[in-house]
Amino acid sequence: MKLSGxxxxxxxxxxxxxxxxxxxxxxxxxxxxxxDIKVLDGRKTTKELASQHGQDKVLFLPCDxxxxxxxxxAFQQVLRxxxxxxxxxxxxxxxxxxxxxxxxxxxxxxxxxGTLLGLDHMSREKGGAGGLIINIASMAGLxxxxxxxxxxxxxxGVVGLSRSYGTPFHFALTGVRxxxxxxxxxxxxxxxxxxxSTPEEQLKADxxxxxxxxQGGLLQVSEVVDGFLQLVxxxxxxGAVMRITKQKGVDYQPYGGGxxxxxxxxxxxxxxx
Ligand SMILES: NC(=O)c1ccc[n+]([C@@H]2O[C@H](COP(=O)([O-])OP(=O)(O)OC[C@H]3O[C@@H](n4cnc5c(N)ncnc54)[C@H](O)[C@@H]3O)[C@@H](O)[C@H]2O)c1
Ligand SMILES: CC/C=C\C[C@H](O)/C=C/C=C\C=C\C=C\[C@@H](O)[C@@H](O)C/C=C\CCC(=O)O
Numbered sequence: 023m024k025l026s027g028x029x030x031x032x033x034x035x036x037x038x039x040x041x042x043x044x045x046x047x048x049x050x051x052x053x054x055x056x057x058d059i060k061v062l063d064g065r066k067t068t069k070e071l072a073s074q075h076g077q078d079k080v081l082f083l084p085c086d087x088x089x090x091x092x093x094x095x096a097f098q099q100v101l102r103x104x105x106x107x108x109x110x111x112x113x114x115x116x117x118x119x120x121x122x123x124x125x126x127x128x129x130x131x132x133x134x135x136g137t138l139l140g141l142d143h144m145s146r147e148k149g150g151a152g153g154l155i156i157n158i159a160s161m162a163g164l165x166x167x168x169x170x171x172x173x174x175x176x177x178x179g180v181v182g183l184s185r186s187y188g189t190p191f192h193f194a195l196t197g198v199r200x201x202x203x204x205x206x207x208x209x210x211x212x213x214x215x216x217x218x219s220t221p222e223e224q225l226k227a228d229x230x231x232x233x234x235x236x237q238g239g240l241l242q243v244s245e246v247v248d249g250f251l252q253l254v255x256x257x258x259x260x261g262a263v264m265r266i267t268k269q270k271g272v273d274y275q276p277y278g279g280g281x282x283x284x285x286x287x288x289x290x291x292x293x294x295x
Contacts, residue, residue, distance in 0.1 A: 023108070023154055023257060024050075024255075025050035025051055025052040025109075026051030028047075028052045028053075029053045029104040030052050030055070030109035031055045031100055031107065032057065033113050034087070036067050037060070037211055038208075038211055038212060039158065039246055040056075042250075044067075048071060052108075053080070055080075055096070056068050057114070058084070058114070064082045067082075081103050081104070083096045090135060097139045097143060110137070110140035110144075110156075112133040115160075118172055118173040122172045125172045125173055125176060129173065129176035129177065129180070136155075140155045144196070146195065147195045147196060154199045154200075154254065156201055156250065157184045157202045158180075160206075161204050162174040162177045163179075163204050164263070168233075180202055181202050184202035184261065184263070185202070185261045186261075187200040188200040188260045190260075193260055199257070199260040200260065201259055201262045201263070203249060204263060204264065205245075207233075207237065208241040208242070208246055209242055213240065214227055238268035238269060241267075245266060246266055249266045249272040252264075259274075
């Protein structure tokens with residue numbers, strides 16, 4: 023997809039990877055709605071981006087992605103403000119912590135909801151013009167993560183969701199590509215500090231950073247953004263799971279069975295269901 027003249031929604035856009043994706047799309051001529059629960063950071067980021075790219079190119083909407091009403095209202099506001107929607111980036115995420123239900127709600131339930139809303143508004147079968155949904159999973163969606171089992175479970179879910187909506191069965195009706203991205207650890211505020219405040223936290227931090235160092239360190243945001251732009255540009259990629267690692271750079275998770283590893287289901291198949 024060429025981004026010039028397109029409209030995108032990015033969740034969790036106030037900082038980190040979401041900010042990087044937003045900035046890259048603005049540079050390529052898109053308009054972007056930034057959604058985030060961090061209102062002050064979101065406003066500050068939006069102001070900075072507006073000064074570089076133009077006030078009419080950005081819109082900040084305070085939104086807790088786990089609140090279904092707030093998400094629905096945010097998508098409506100984007101359509102009212104920009105008049106169209108072409109790209110949805112379900113990026114908001116949290117690392118593993120004590121509240122496992124919240125990790126599930128932010129990292130998986132909201133991504134399912136954002137995907138369904140994107141499909142509702144962009145699907146050709148519902149009068150839309152088609153489009154693109156990119157769900158930000160993680161290498162923890164493909165591999166186990168010993169210090170983040172719930173996080174890994176949510177990211178495996180995001181990969182399964184994206185591969186399933188990214189089948190020809192759905193694309194034939196929706197015209198919406200759905201893909202997932204799986205970067206390894208990247209240098210954003212989600213990373214814990216190397217020095218913790220309690221001995222117990224320090225043990226966890228040491229284990230985390232040993233794991234990161236063992237992978238060759240953190241990815242830079244720009245490395246993940248480069249992969250993101252490749253995925254946006256390549257219209258042949260649907261149901262694709264992009265990996266980004268220090269070792270191999272950008273590549274795709276191979277699946278058996280003719281690319282997607284699933285039986286092909288055509289429009290005819292669907293009409294018989
Ligand atoms: N940084 C990494 O190592 C890494 C690696 C692979 C995948 N990821 C994934 O990339 C995505 C972005 O992470 P990041 O590294 O930029 O982290 P980050 O913490 O810098 O940014 C996450 C953003 O999501 C927002 N957010 C969190 N909960 C929210 C909610 N309920 N509603 C709305 N917004 C909410 C935060 O306010 C923040 O702005 C996440 O899904 C993360 O799991 C990160
Ligand atoms: C605070 C934590 C925040 C975010 C965590 C991030 O999303 C999690 C990443 C989790 C796992 C990373 C795994 C990295 C593995 C690499 O060392 C390497 O083994 C992967 C290399 C290649 C994989 C592809 C292949 O099989 O060839």
